[in-house]
Amino acid sequence: xxxxxxxxxxxxxxxxxxxxxxxxxxxxxxxxxxxxxxxxxxxxxxxxxxxxxxxxxxxxxxxxxxxxxxxxxxxxxxxxxxxxxxxxxxxxxxxxxxxxxxxxxxxxxxxxxxxxxxxxxxxxxxxxxxxxxxxxxxxxxxxxxxxxxxxxxxxxxxxxxxxxxxxxxxxxxxxxxxxxxxxxxxxxxxxxxxxxxxxxxxxxxxxxxxxxxxxxxxxxxxxxxxxxxxxxxxxxxxxxxxxxxxxxxxxxxxxxxxxxxxxxxxxxxxxxxxxxxxxxxxxxxxxxxxxxxxxxxxxxxxxxxxxxxxxxxxxxxxxxxxxxxxxxxxxxxxxxxxxxx
Amino acid sequence: xxxxxxxxxxxxxxxxxxxxxxxxxxxxxxxxxxxxxxxxxxxxxxxxxxxxxxxxxxxxxxxxxxxxxxxxxxxxxxxxxxxxxxxxxxxxxxxxxxxxxxxxxxxxxxxxxxxxxxxxxxxxxxxxxxxxxxxxxxxxxxxxxxxxxxxxxxxxxxxxxxxxxxxxxxxxxxxxxxxxxxxxxxxxxxxxxxxxxxxxxxxxxxxxxxxxxxxxxxxxxxxxxxxxxxxxxxxxxxxxxxxxxxxxxxxxxxxxxxxxxxxxxxxxxxxxxxxxxxxxx
Numbered sequence: 008x009x010x011x012x013x014x015x016x017x018x019x020x021x022x023x024x025x026x027x028x029x030x031x032x033x034x035x036x037x038x039x040x041x042x043x044x045x046x047x048x049x050x051x052x053x054x055x056x057x058x059x060x061x062x063x064x065x066x067x068x069x070x071x072x073x074x075x076x077x078x079x080x081x082x083x084x085x086x087x088x089x090x091x092x093x094x095x096x097x098x099x100x101x102x103x104x105x106x107x108x109x110x111x112x113x114x115x116x117x118x119x120x121x122x123x124x125x126x127x128x129x130x131x132x133x134x135x136x137x138x139x140x141x142x143x144x145x146x147x148x149x150x151x152x153x154x155x156x157x158x159x160x161x162x163x164x165x166x167x168x169x170x171x172x173x174x175x176x177x178x179x180x181x182x183x184x185x186x187x188x189x190x191x192x193x194x195x196x197x198x199x200x201x202x203x204x205x206x207x208x209x210x211x212x213x214x215x216x217x218x219x220x221x222x223x224x225x226x227x228x229x230x231x232x233x234x235x236x237x238x239x240x241x242x243x244x245x246x247x248x249x250x251x252x253x254x255x256x257x258x259x260x261x262x263x264x265x266x267x268x269x270x271x272x273x274x275x276x277x278x279x280x281x282x283x284x285x286x287x288x289x290x291x292x293x294x295x296x297x298x299x300x301x302x303x304x305x306x307x308x309x310x311x312x313x314x315x316x317x318x319x320x321x322x323x324x325x326x327x328x329x330x331x332x333x334x335x336x337x338x339x340x341x342x343x344x345x346x347x348x
Numbered sequence: 349x350x351x352x353x354x355x356x357x358x359x360x361x362x363x364x365x366x367x368x369x370x371x372x373x374x375x376x377x378x379x380x381x382x383x384x385x386x387x388x389x390x391x392x393x394x395x396x397x398x399x400x401x402x403x404x405x406x407x408x409x410x411x412x413x414x415x416x417x418x419x420x421x422x423x424x425x426x427x428x429x430x431x432x433x434x435x436x437x438x439x440x441x442x443x444x445x446x447x448x449x450x451x452x453x454x455x456x457x458x459x460x461x462x463x464x465x466x467x468x469x470x471x472x473x474x475x476x477x478x479x480x481x482x483x484x485x486x487x488x489x490x491x492x493x494x495x496x497x498x499x500x501x502x503x504x505x506x507x508x509x510x511x512x513x514x515x516x517x518x519x520x521x522x523x524x525x526x527x528x529x530x531x532x533x534x535x536x537x538x539x540x541x542x543x544x545x546x547x548x549x550x551x552x553x554x555x556x557x558x559x560x561x562x563x564x565x566x567x568x569x570x571x572x573x574x575x576x577x578x579x580x581x582x583x584x585x586x587x588x589x590x591x592x593x594x595x596x597x598x599x600x601x602x603x604x605x606x607x608x609x610x611x612x613x614x615x616x617x618x619x620x621x622x623x624x625x626x627x628x629x
Contacts, residue, residue, distance in 0.1 A: 011365075011366075013365070038365060060470055061470070062466075062469055062470060073365050073366075073368075073369045074369065075369060075372070080374060082372075082373070082374060082375050082376070082472055083369075083372040083373070083374060083472075085470055085471060085472035086368070086371075086372040086373070086472045087365075087368060087369065087372065088470070090467075090470045092463075092466060094463050094466075096463040096464055096465075096466040096467040097463065097464055097467070098391065098462070098464040099462070099463075099464075100394065100395045100398050100399070101391065101394060101395075105394065106464075109387060109390070109391055110467065110471065112383075112387040112390075113384050113387050113388075113468075113471055113473050113477070114471060114472065114473070115380060115383070141398075157467065162363050162368075163363075163368070164363045164364075164365035164368045164369075165365075193362055193363060194362040194363035194364065194365075195363050196365070
């Protein structure tokens with residue numbers, strides 16, 4: 008028996024005036040996976056998510072969520088998905104418990120059931136101490152957790168997370184990742200957007216890279232990273248080193264062309280595996296090349312983008328605003344602007 | 349690949365997508381719509397309690413305007429304050445209720461920009477619920493406004509000829525009118541760019557309507573052209589209906605017309621508001 012895909016989208020298009028924010032994207036998300044949508048600001052990630060969540064009409068193409076047509080049956084889709092945005096969509100004037108109770112009640116839970124679900128979720132998200140505090144006293148991380156809890160009150164089988172950790176400190180970020188893994192372990196499917204390769208790498212089973220409203224690559228994190236080299240060796244050579252000699256050693260040992268800045272003596276070497284770094288260092292020691300510092304860095308989103316699209320992952324939202332003044336008033340720009348915060 | 353097994357977040361229940369899909373309903377039933385509207389009204393009442401300044405207009409205005417107008421205009425218009433009160437009090441009730449409606453529109457506009465409305469949009473709820481909830485909750489404000497105006501009147505010597513029942517009838521009528529007219533301002537709230545413009549547009553409508561009416565002066569003192577307008581002004585009909593109930597305890601045709609007008613306003617502006625709110629999404 009084949010299971011229905013959690014999301015099956017073909018040729019999705021959304022235009023704002025002249026700008027095609029989403030320009031023919033196909034997407035297939037399997038049940039029970041974490042699917043990452045990676046891209047810079049203004050790439051169309053949020054717009055795509057909004058179309059799938061019935062928040063924006065689909066201009067062209069078709070999307071199904073667990074076999075239900077998004078455009079034809081939005082009311083049923085809303086019973087299947089939970090959405091957590093980049094900003095907390097909870098009521099500032101209510102307490103955490105009151106917020107969750109209200110969302111439960113609105114979705115047809117009985118008052119007592121809504122209260123019980125609220126209590127359970129607040130416990131699960133470590134918010135029980137803040138249950139009766141107004142949201143205005145919450146920290147950024149607490150708001151995000153409450154926001155996610157609010158999306159889960161009726162246990163939707165598909166959860167959209169729009170940049171769930173943007174702006175969070177590393178510790179809170181790690182907690183959020185644990186939570187997301189827990190959701191999938193509980194049978195849900197997660198579609199998350201992110202600007203961080205690292206995050207997609209940690210969480211997602213498969214990733215689609217989006218740029219200018221188009222899908223430029225899709226695959227497992229490993230497949231994507233292999234396309235740009237797995238990591239970069241960053242070397243700082245001692246001042247009186249023979250830089251040409253160092254370059255030759257790198258070529259011979261690693262088979263790769265290093266990027267050298269002669270003035271500062273800095274040298275970057277793309278590596279297919281991190282083991283090569285040791286080979287290069289041994290080669291340096293044997294030839295008497297002396298170094299001040301050494302580090303191995305993972306490829307950044309910028310490098311992935313450079314490799315995939317030929318341009319960096321710079322913030323493109325500003326450019327698009329200039330092209331289309333209408334966009335400045337649309338929801339999209341407001342949201343994309345928030346991503347930067 | 350991670351080798352650590354992850355515990356399910358909510359261990360007691362594992363989501364079965366096929367079962368959830370089978371449970372989904374194609375649309376809301378009327379009972380669900382009402383239940384969602386009441387949940388939204390609960391939210392609006394909570395917010396009122398947490399922001400008591402929202403009650404300033406419905407408390408200060410009846411107290412201040414009733415006393416002020418009575419003592420300033422009473423002698424000039426009706427010979428003395430006591431004779432002016434039966435004319436003035438129903439007028440102030442109508443005016444207060446109208447300005448209270450306007451506040452509903454302003455507050456809705458402020459509310460629409462808040463993050464929580466993004467969540468309301470993705471929930472499977474009736475599109476009228478987020479709009480109707482505050483309107484229902486505002487009944488409390490009309491009740492306070494109308495009752496306080498009559499109370500202030502009683503304190504400074506107003507003796508309504510319609511008795512307790514007449515006054516209660518007048519209060520009930522004002523609440524109904526406030527509740528129905530609120531839909532006009534709800535609609536303005538959904539089309540205006542921001543809360544300030546809601547206020548501006550609403551004032552532009554309300555100010556002439558309340559003052560070019562029989563709310564504060566007898567129509568016979570007005571010049572002919574103006575008198576014609578005042579007679580057909582719906583606010584005048586509302587004021588006359590309130591006077592008939594409070595001062596005479598009679599249910600006149602004006603009362604009937606006021607009720608009809610209220611229903612017509614709801615029939616036109618409730619669907620318009622929902623359409624305009626949908627466009628926001």
